Amino acid sequence: MTDTSSTVNHNIDDNNEQPQKEAANYDEYKELAIQGLWKNNPGLVQLLGLCPLLAVTATVTNAIGLGLATLLVLLCSNITVSAIRHWVPKEIRIPIFVLIIAAFVTCVQLLMNAYTFGLYQSLGIFLPLIVTNCAIIGRAEAYASKQPIKQAAFDGLMMGLGFALVLIVLGAIREILGQGTLFDGANLLLGDWASSLRIEVLELNSDFLLAILPPGAFIVMGFLIAIKNAIDNKIKEKNTINEDKVIERVRVNFDS
Amino acid sequence: MESIINRINQQKFWSFHGGVHPPEQKTLTNQKPIKPLSLPEQLIIPLQQHIGRQGDLLVQVGDHVLKGQPLTKSTNPMAVPVHAPTSGTITAIKHSVIAHPSGLSELCIFLNVDHQDTWVERTPCNDVATLTNQEIVKKIADAGISGMGGAGFPTHIKVDTKPDINFLIINAAECEPYITADDLLMCEHSESIVDGIKILNKLLNPAFILIGIEDNKPKAIEALKKATAGIEKIHVCVVPTEYPAGGEKQLIQILTGKEIKSGTLPIKEGIIMQNVATCYAISEAIxxxxxLIQRVVTVTGQALEKPQNVWALLGTPVHYLLSQCGFDNQGMEKTPVIMGGPMMGFSLPTDTVPVIKTTNCILAPSYKEMPSAFEGNSAEVECIRCGQCADVCPTNLLPQELQWSAKAKDYPQLNKLNLSDCIDCGACAYVCPSHIPLVQYYRIAKAEIRQQQQQELKAEKAKARFEARKQRLEKEKRARELKHKKAAEARKAAMNKATPEATEAKSAVAAALARVKAKKAANQKSPSSSAISAPVETTENQDNKKAQVAAAIARAKAKKQAKPAPEIDAKENAKVEPSNTDSKKAKIAAAVAKAKAKKSQEKAPIQGQEQNQEQTDSLSLADKKANAIAKAKAKALAKKQASSNNDSSTASDLTIASTAESEPAIDEKDAKKAAVIAKAKAKALAKKNKESNTDNKVSEKNTVNVEPRKVQNTSETSTINDTNNISDKDAKKAAIIAKAKAKALAKKKLATQSVSEEKTMHEQEKGAK
Amino acid sequence: MTDYLLLLVATVLVNNFVLVQFLGLCPFMGVSSRTETAIGMSFATIFVMTVASLLSYLVTTYLLVPLNIEYLTTMSFILVIAVVVQFTEMVVHKTSASLYRLLGIFLPLITTNCAVLGVALLNLRSHHNFFESIIYGFGASVGFSLVLVMFSAMREKLANADVPTPFKGAAIAMITAGLMSLAFMGFTGLVKL
Amino acid sequence: MAFWIASSPHNHNQQSTSSLMRLVIFAAIPGIIAQWYFFGWGNLIHIGIAMITAMLCEFIVLSLREKRITEQLFDGSALLTAMLIGICLPAFAPWWITVIGTIFAIAIAKHLYGGLGHNPFNPAMTGYVMLLISFPLQMTTWQPPISLMEIELSFSNTLTTIFTGFTIDGYSVEQLRTSIDGVTMATPLDTLKTSITMGLTVSETTQSSVFGEHFAVGWEWVNLAFLLGGIFLISKKAIAWQTPVSFLLSLFLCSLIGYTIVPDSSASTMFHWFSGATMLGAFFILTDPVTGATSAKGRLIVGLLAGLLVYLIRVFGGYPDGVAFAVLLCNMSAPLIDQYTRPRTYGHSKDLS
Amino acid sequence: MTLLIAILVFGLIAALFGALLGYASIRFKVDADPIVEQIDAILPQTQCGQCGYPGCKPYAQAVADGEAINKCAPGGEDTIKKIADLMGVEAEPLDESHEKDNRPKVAFIIEEDCIGCTKCIQACPVDAILGAAKQMHTIIADECTGCDLCVAPCPVDCIEMRVVPETTQNWLWDLNSIPVQQID
Known part of the structure; x- marks a missing residue:
């Protein structure tokens, strides 16, 4: 989890160096980044896109592969949706968004089929299932369809990154616990040279199969969410400067 | 029904679900005769000793009353009277802790006993047959009889003739492990009880009368059987001992096998149940x-040296009963004393609690016999859903699920689980291995559900009223608009005849009115609309109605948002009260002053805008200052009443005088504040000026008038009050205002301290340009 | 016949969509806080999934394959599903207002329920024939519904449990799902197809 | 002297949860003794390890959650969980298996849900199943009954085997499991399953020495001892009779039907009753009130379901014994069953007008 | 060519489905959602405006349109829970800006201070204040919803909110609150 939080800080630092005149923009982007990576993380908070999240995270390689694919689709779909947002009739926007996403997914699918066939196979149906990743359609509907392209693209990037990060963390935990390795099968993603990336983290005389099996995925995910909650609670406790919000009361009387 | 009687004759009964067998402790008291107690020194008689309402008091402190004399009178069918249990003097009528689990106080009559025990005049009746049913019911009601088994439902309502009664069931089960009061009453007074039953028979004419009695009271069974020997209608039904066989629904189920539908009364099935003690009370009364002035109370428990049944006068404090039976605190720091049985009784918070009509037992257990009573709820651990509670529940509920939902305050779920059918018998908590005070959870939940239902009812009512009010306001608004129009026309006509000065004002007014309308059309809620309307009214001050209108304006200003209502109000006021000499005006003025003081610190910007127009075009700094002061004064107006004088030119003197009177600081602060306001105003004005030239013009025209008018206004109002005698009331009001002001000032101080007067004025000047 | 029955058992229990194959997790987490809602969702999903697997079979066999445009599989499936869902939504809205209210935003979300698309894709992958496709779709949705309803009953019970603060809500639900999945591991090898 | 305020009822039958738990633990003793008699020290050692782990774990969690440690630590529930895990584990399983399983059971299955009374799954079985699917190898190193063992096994030998994997004399677990006739031993259920898969009939299979004279050497007596303990518990009203009765009945019926249809590949009804963890499950695990159904009708249904599941998993499934899985599956369905089997409250009959 | 076929096929499917949906949308038309009424029924009808809306009905409307459900202070947790149930969302704690003291209160006019200005009468959303101009006013406690809207307008501060006293009728079985007294 520390991965994620440090990324947030990193982002903030980057943005801090931007000139003053872009302050408004900077705030907006900062907010988008925080929302995507931490506060409203699609995996941990919104609990969207759980299916691929749990299904393909038995190894880090798979996680990265799917994470990147999702990121790509999310980015493209956000941009497209934002670009055409003025021409889409309200009633049929959802089917249209879905079709746009499906088109991108098909592209990604074909790409991966061509270049990383091993990974394409090990991801199985979860690659086409990116279409139904609620995180993507959710962003398209909730954000991209109402914002200019730039923000939408950034939002897509951050949400996708947030999602990919959760995937990777989950994949890493499960792979370490279950097999004692990291980046096993990286060659599927990056080509043969990458098989040397494989790291033996733990030398276990017997694998902890639970972590790789479905129950383990659920349980590790549960713990991830709990850890996030715990960190949030800690932060909240620190900032308990009680600002007295004034209740703006509205009277019913004189103008009714 | 015949089959039921056949079964009863064979002594074959039904059974209810669940039930427990707590250890019997009846032997502590059931071998000793009922002991008549000596008279205590003081009796505490609560006005309400039953379910329903309390009667109206008939006596006063200091009255001497005789034994049996009614102390209250029932004006409501649900109220029963209480009577003096013995003769004596009433020393107090005040709130005192009553026999209720809450330990709260209710109105009680304190009776100092004179030890004469003099009866009021009584008219015994030898032959019940001579009385009509109505007379009997009335006698029962007058005797103050309410159910003596536990709930205390007024008996006269229950016995008022009803058609088609199949079963009259006399509840003699007395299933609580310690209580023997009914047992002994049956042993010693079985004849009277049967007399009572006969009277009930005459009233209700049931098909059968069943006496339900548990098999652990052999002597009482014997006595009853003997007393009812010749009466065919009456069946003495000996049922197995099991707690809570004495519950109304449970006993009905045991004896007749019938279930009473949830939420209905047994009478729907043609069944009426009465307690034996009630039967005895009825026979005594008729x-x-x-x-009903005394009852049998079982005073028991191993903490007592001589546990026994006693005849206790209603109102006897518990400590008297305990001391009569040799209470020993066993060296414990805290000892529970329980009113009622160990299963359903409640612990008493104090020993001054009096015996009431439903008190059948006072239980002082020793630690050895009832350790859990000493432990409170500390032994509670988590529920493991063992299901023992469900096994013993006489109403077949799921106590453990109820408990979960009750803890989670999930009321819809509780209703789904039929919490309302719980009879509080305590069997579940008795067996719970986790020592969870289940009944307590249910009671809390029930109370909260009841409260919620009441709130829902109230909400419904509130909604209806709110809707009605909205409609009414709508209607009034329309009517007012109409009136407003007419009034405006009338005013126009009047102004045409007025002095040139007034004419000048008139045109301003016309312009202002036009503006008002335009603005209103644009934005009804815009704050500026009232600000503008204010001057409109002010111009009218030249008339006699000045004072009222001034008040109205002030009020309008005080309003946080400008709305049409106050404006109209003002007019209405003006219409209603043309005379200035009404002393009430002072009140209004005072109120206004206060409101201003209060609001100004919060709402400075808005107010500033409002006052803006009057101030903009002030001719000189000095004037402005005077103006500010004058305005501040308006707030403190009421106070000035005492020292006010007619001359308008001395207004400032006035002010200073009045302020000095209350608190020298006020003046200064007010002025400061006004300055701050002016500053805010200046800014807003610059904008405004740009916006409309008309605005400027109007204010310019008004300028000359504004200043003197203000002062005049002040003085006028004070004059009004002067002409009246300054009553006590006024003085009081002034005091109140002063108080309020002081409050407001404290706040203001914080807000405005840093702003200097000069600076403000400078700003103001700028704004004017 | 036995084959079909075994296929059904296998899809419902052994390869349970939710607990073993990780499909349809979003509604599984989202609509499981109350049993009534879960039951409503179950019926909607059973209907949609059965119909969708049927239609997708038809589309694949009679459109995509003959025309040699299989690369459009994903797109055409999602189109089919979207329409079926939209249709179901309208029907539910008309016939049962309360059910519609309970399902709320989740009905349109069946579109993005990966189980529905998943079942169509898996049908394609395992080369199921027409009846197998329907049974597979039906079985998958029954399996989904079964665990969904059980899970919702458990969550209702858990709502009152004294769960440590960080675990409240989604975390404990996840772990519960994990333990359920653990239990479902017992069905491994039950049916050997 | 002041008065005490307490809620009614003021008396109590003086039973407590911890005494209930103790009763269950005591009732398991005959079974444990039988297990010790037939299979040696292994399970006793595991019970010990599990109990120590459970208490430590419980203590840590309770202090982390700032609960009343003294009362909850000694309420016996953790000990009961530990005992059940210890009984279930294979005798030669390495020590860390027990530790991991117990920690999982106490920390995750029990305390993540808020501790005793809140856990939806039986902690012991959750821990056991987790071990079973995570470490299939270690979890199937069953020990043959002592009477069939080639190497004599003392307490110290067992202890070193559990902690190091070898006896003092250096025999490995595999060697220990090899019986007199040179065959690696498995449990009767396991043996049966394997041989039926290999195409043998039941009667051929039961020739194997592990089955002994009746159903299964040792296992039958262990089960009988648990049955005894169970009957004692029912007589003490510590557990409800409905679950075990309907469970055993259901298992009996299922195996009877199977036996009638295909006698060649189906084990006898009594074999199902008296092998594996049947009796332990029936009286000590399924009856766990926290995770079971609450109403009488619900308990009957849960028992029936469990019997069916055990039979299905034993006969068709991938695992030799299905009790643990069946228990978890029943735990899962219990809340749903509860919702639909609520007893009719007094006064809520449909007949009443 | 394939591309053309693809486009053609898709167009065909789309047209077909479009027609189907179009038909369905007419055939299964549903009237407006009565959810606002249902939310309104849950709200306590104090009309206090603490939610930032003038009255309960407007807030109900706002909730239906997506406003936060945790703004009704008089209703408290319970109302929030009910709305959450109705709307199918997670219940959340009461908006922090609201005071926590949720005991039922009613307004009380200190009668000797009242000057009869009728301002409170105008402010009361449920007409629970009786009185005429220049007459002393009084509050019908049973009708008062405890919204405290009448407190601010009072020019002489003579209205205060008083906690409804505990009686045996409305006591909520809080045994811990009973003061225990000495026995002789």
């Missing part, structure tokens, strides 16, 4: 004209 035959001997003795109201």
């Amino acid at each position: 035959l001997h004209d003795t109201p």
Whole structure:
């Protein structure tokens, strides 16, 4: 989890160096980044896109592969949706968004089929299932369809990154616990040279199969969410400067 | 029904679900005769000793009352009277802790006993047959009889003739492990009880009368059987001992096998149940004209040296009963004393609690016999859903699920689980291995559900009223608009005849009115609309109605948002009260002053805008200052009443005088504040000026008038009050205002301290340009 | 016949969509806080999934394959599903207002329920024939519904449990799902197809 | 002297949860003794390890959650969980298996849900199943009954085997499991399953020495001892009779039907009753009130379901014994069953007008 | 060519489905959602405006349109829970800006201070204040919803909110609150 939080800080630092005149923009982007990576993380908070999240995270390689694919689709779909947002009739926007996403997914699918066939196979149906990743359609509907392209693209990037990060963390935990390795099968993603990336983290005389099996995925995910909650609670406790919000009361009387 | 009687004759009964067998402790008291107690020194008689309402007091402190004399009178069918249990003097009528689990106080009559025990005149009746049913019911009601088994439902309502009664069931089960009061009453007074039953028979004419009695009271069974020997209608039904066989629904189920539908009364099935003690009380009341003034109370528990049944006068404090039976605190720091049985009784918070009509037992257990009573709820651990509670529940509920939902305050779920059918018998908590005070959870939940239902009812009512009010306001608004129009026309006509000065004002007014309308059309809620309307009214101050209108304006200003209502109000006021000499005006002025003081610190910007127009075009700094002061004064107006004088030019003197009177600081602060306001105003004005030239013009025209008018206004109002005698009331009001002001000032101080007067004025000047 | 029955058992229990194959997790987490809602969702999903697997079979066999445009599989499936869902939504809205209210935003979300698309894709992958496709779709949705309803009953019970603060809500639900999945591991090898 | 305020009822039958738990633990003793008699020290050692782990774990969690440690630590529930895990584990399983399983059971299955009374799954079985699917190898190193063992096994030998994997004399677990006739031993259920898969009939299979004279050497007596303990518990009203009765009945019926249809590949009804963890499950695990159904009708249904599941998993499934899985599956369905089997409250009959 | 076929096929499917949906949308038309009424029924009808809306009905409307459900202070947790149930969302704690003291209160006019200005009468959303101009006013406690809207307008501060006293009728079985007294 520390991965994620440090990324947030990193982002903030980057943005801090931007000139003053872009302050408004900077705030907006900062907010988008925080929302995507931490506060409203699609995996941990919104609990969207759980299916691929749990299904393909038995190894880090798979996680990265799917994470990147999702990121790509999310980015493209956000941009497209934002670009055409003025021409889409309200009633049929959802089917249209879905079709746009499906088109991108098909592209990604074909790409991966061509270049990383091993990974394409090990991801199985979860690659086409990116279409139904609620995180993507959710962003398209909730954000991209109402914002200019730039923000939408950034939002897509951050949400996708947030999602990919959760995937990777989950994949890493499960792979370490279950097999004692990291980046096993990286060659599927990056080509043969990458098989040397494989790291033996733990030398276990017997694998902890639970972590790789479905129950383990659920349980590790549960713990991830709990850890996030715990960190949030800690932060909240620190900032308990009680600002007295004034209740703006509205009277019913004189103008009714 | 015949089959039921056949079964009963064979002594074959039904059974209810669940039930427990707590250890019997009846032997502590059931071998000793009922002991008549000596008279205590003081009796505490609560006005309400039953379910329903309390009666109206008939006596006063200091009255001497005789034994059996009614102390309250029932004006409501649900109220029963209480009577003096013995003769004596009433020393107090005040709130005192009553026999209720809450330990709260209710109105009680304190009776100092004179030890004469003099009866009021009684008219015994030897032959019940001579009385009509109505007379009997009335006698029962007058004797103050309410159910003596536990709930305390007024008996006269229950016995008022009803058609088609199949079963009259006399509840003699007395299933609580310690209580023997009914047992002994049956042993010693079975004849009277049967007399009572006969009277009930005459009233209700049931098909059968069943006496349900548990098999652990052999002597009482014997006595009853003997007393009812010749009566065919009456069946003495000996049922197995099991707690809570004495519950109304449980006993009905045991004896007749019938279930009473949830939420309905047994009468729907043609069944009426009465307690034996109630039967005894009825026979006493009818035959001997003795109201309900005493009852048998089992005083028991191993903490007592001589546990026994006693005849206790209603109102006898518990400590008297305990001391009569040799209470020993066993060296414990805290000892529970329980009113009622160990299963359903409640612990008493204090020993001054009096015996009431439903008190059948006072239990002082020793630690050895009832350790859990000493432990409170500390032994509670988590529920493991063992299901023992569900096994013993006489109403077949799921106590453990109820408990979960009750803890989670999930009321819809509780209703789904039929919490309302719980009879509080405590069997579940008795067996719970986790020592969870289940009944307590249910009671809290029930109370909260009841409260919620009441709130829902109230909400519904509130909604209806709110809707009605909205409609009414709508209607009034329309009417007012109409009136407003007419009034405006009338005013126009009047102004045409007025002095040139007034004419000048008139045109301003016309312009202002036009503006008002335009603005209103644009934005009804815009704050500026009232600000503008204010001057409109002010111009009218030249008339006699000045004072009222001034008040109205002030009020309008005080309003946080400008709305049409106050404006209209003002007009209405003006119409209603043309005379200035009404002393009430002072009140209004005072109120206004206060409101201003209060609001100004919060709402400075808005107010500033409002006052803006009057101030903009002030001719000189000095004037402005005067103006500010004058305005501040308006707030403190009421106070000035005492020292006010007619001359308008001395307004400032006035102010200073009045302020000095209350608090020298006020003046200064007010002025400061006004300055701050002016500053805010100046800014807003610059904008405004740009916006409309008309605005400027109007204010310019008004300028000359504004200043003197203000002062005049002040003085006028004070004059009004002067002409009246300054009553006590006024003085009081002034005091109140002063108080309020002081409050407001404290706040203001914080807000405005840093702003200097000069600076403000400078700013103001700028704004004017 | 036995084959079909075994296929059904296998899809419902052994390869349970939710607990073993990780499909349809979003509604599984989202609509499981109350049993009534879960039951409503179950019926909607059973209907949609059965119909969708049927239609997708038809589309694949009679459109995509003959025309040699299989690369459009994903797109055409999602189109089919979207329409079926939209249709179901309208029907539910008309016939049962309360059910519609309970399902709320989740009905349109069946579109993005990966189980529905998943079942169509898996049908394609395992080369199921027409009846197998329907049974597979039906079985998958029954399996989904079964665990969904059980899970919702458990969550209702858990709502009152004294769960440590960080675990409240989604975390404990996840772990519960994990333990359920653990239990479902017992069905491994039950049916050997 | 002041008065005490307490809620009614003021008396109590003086039973407590911890005494209930103790009763269950005591009732398991005959079974444990039988297990010790037939299979040696292994399970006793595991019970010990599990109990120590459970208490430590419980203590840590309770202090982390700032609960009343003294009362909850000694309420016996953790000990009961530990005992059940210890009984279930294979005798030669390495020590860390027990530790991991117990920690999982106490920390995750029990305390993540808020501790005793809140856990939806039986902690012991959750821990056991987790071990079973995570470490299939270690979890199937069953020990043959002592009477069939080639190497004599003392307490110290067992202890070193559990902690190091070898006896003092250096025999490995595999060697220990090899019986007199040179065959690696498995449990009767396991043996049966394997041989039926290999195409043998039941009667051929039961020739194997592990089955002994009746159903299964040792296992039958262990089960009988648990049955005894169970009957004692029912007589003490510590557990409800409905679950075990309907469970055993259901298992009996299922195996009877199977036996009638295909006698060649189906084990006898009594074999199902008296092998594996049947009796332990029936009286000590399924009856766990926290995770079971609450109403009488619900308990009957849960028992029936469990019997069916055990039979299905034993006969068709991938695992030799299905009790643990069946228990978890029943735990899962219990809340749903509860919702639909609520007893009719007094006064809520449909007949009443 | 394939591309053309693809486009053609898709167009065909789309047209077909479009027609189907179009038909369905007419055939299964549903009237407006009565959810606002249902939310309104849950709200306590104090009309206090603490939610930032003038009255309960407007807030109900706002909730239906997506406003936060945790703004009704008089209703408290319970109302929030009910709305959450109705709307199918997670219940959340009461908006922090609201005071926590949720005991039922009613307004009380200190009668000797009242000057009869009728301002409170105008402010009361449920007409629970009786009185005429220049007459002393009084509050019908049973009708008062405890919204405290009448407190601010009072020019002489003579209205205060008083906690409804505990009686045996409305006591909520809080045994811990009973003061225990000495026995002789």
